[in-house]
Amino acid sequence: MTQTAKAARSYCKPWEAGLASEAQAVAKRIGELYDALDTINANLMDAGPGTLVDDCWEFKMRVRDKLEAEGWRFKVGRGDKWRAIPPTKGSR
DSSP: HHHHHHHHHHOOOOTTOOOOOHHHHHHHHHHHHHHHHTTTTTTOOOSTOOOOOOOHHHHHHHHHHHHHHHHHHHEEEEGOOOOEEEEOOOOO
């Protein structure tokens, strides 16, 4: 794959198939992924550079940066649960 093809590809584009609900389904799973990554934390195990806790946090932030660049937003809702909000049409 060329660099141009890589640059043109979206990091996270839900399959629409004519259904607006697809983006919501993807958003729900991203929120669940973030909730799962939050369970691996310093309350359970050693934290610091090079640890699993640190790697999970870095992964979460790297993914969030890429998604936010495409117009996704994130909120923490009731019960400290993550909520991903898909980009609206034309928000990019």
